[in-house]
Structures are given as structure tokens and as C-alpha cells.
Amino acid sequence: MRRLTDELHFANYRVRVLALAAICCVLAGATGCWVQSVYPFYEDSDVIVDNRLVGDWSGQAELKDCFLRVSLDATSKSYTIALSGGHPNGDCRTNNIQGKLVQLGQQRFLDLITADDKFSPSLETLLRVESNTEQLTLTPLDAEWTADALTTKNVKLQGRVQGQDATGFPIGMVSVTLVSPSSDLRDFLVHYGDSKEAFSSSNQMRFQRKVM
Secondary structure: OHHHHHHHHHHHHHHHHHHHHOOOOOOOOOOOOOEEEOOOOOOHHHEEOOHHHOEEEEEOHHHOOEEEEEEEEOOOOEEEEEEEEOOOOOOOOOEEEEEEEEEEOOEEEEEEEEOOOOOOOOEEEEEEEEEOOOEEEEEEOOHHHHHHHHHOOOOOOOEEEEEEOOOOOEEEEEEEEEOOOHHHHHHHHHHHOOOOOOOOHHHOEEEEEOOO
């Protein structure tokens, strides 16, 4: 029973870190459980800058062994995010990723460009951002909710779903690749950006600013 509990705890950890791992880091042998898009979730006019994101951040709770370093190129309004650390049973390789901070309605998001390796096409990964000078919370778009919304056609988006059978029942870790244009993705975020189902609190990744 203890071993099963430990395995479930580690599986839960991997789901959370893999949402971030889609951004910066790959845990050895792990599969994805996130939403990615062929096109950006924003238009250029949506891009903003917030210097409060810049700095070093320490993960909280399950992510206590993870550390973020966020830097900003003000000229291009582009953030660089590096993730280091990780679970002692995982292999977390430090990496850098570029992204934009965008505001749609009352919500802010990081749209980050990811690739599994140098031979793979770049894809966009989305995180909702809540921050102040000391706290940073990142919430990925929920993969199972998005997959179900695509299957039932409750959203006006197009995409490919992996990890479901023909009826839409999950048979593994669900991942979604959206192929809708940026205009449709923006409309989706304006409508669902504050949704507690689309951005579930159970997927939140919390960070505390590191004291130097």
C-alpha cells in the first residue's frame, strides 16, 4: 500500500511538472499531459510587459525542488524562462524557453514556444498567470477538459486528441494539439480565460520569489 501511495504521489507530481516540463524540462521516459497549439493564442496587440515576473522563483508544495529563473528582453517584449531542479526520481534537464506575456480581458497568460527536440516543429503552450511581487501562480489549460470540449463540440476549436478511445474515454495521459487560427484561440480565451474548469486550481503551480 505504501508503495502504491508513493507511486500515485509521484504520478501526480509528474503531471504537474510535465505541464511545466512541456515548457522547459523533460522527465525521462514521461509522456505528455498538456495542451499545445500550432498557432499562437494571441495577436501582437495583446502582448504586454510586467517586470514583476523577472527574477528567481522557488516552487511550492510538490514543486519545492523546482526553480524558475525569468528574464526579459524589453526590446522584443520576450521572456526567457529556465527551469532547474526536479524530483529525485526524475531526470530534469535545465533548459530555456521563449515566450510572450499577453492580456486578454482581465486575465494574463504566458504563451510559450516549445519543442520536444531540435527536429520537432515548435508549438505554443499556454499558462494562465497570477502574480505579484512575491508570488507567482501558473495554471495550464486543462488537457482533459479541453479534450472533452473538443469531442463534444462545446468549443469552436479544432484539434487532435491523444489518450482517448473512440468514445472519448481517457485511456492514458491526455494531450491535445490545437490547430485553430489565432483569432479563434483568442476568442476562446476571452470566453474561458477565467473558467475554473478550463484552468483547474488542482493544476496550479505556485512559486515564491527567492530571497537573495
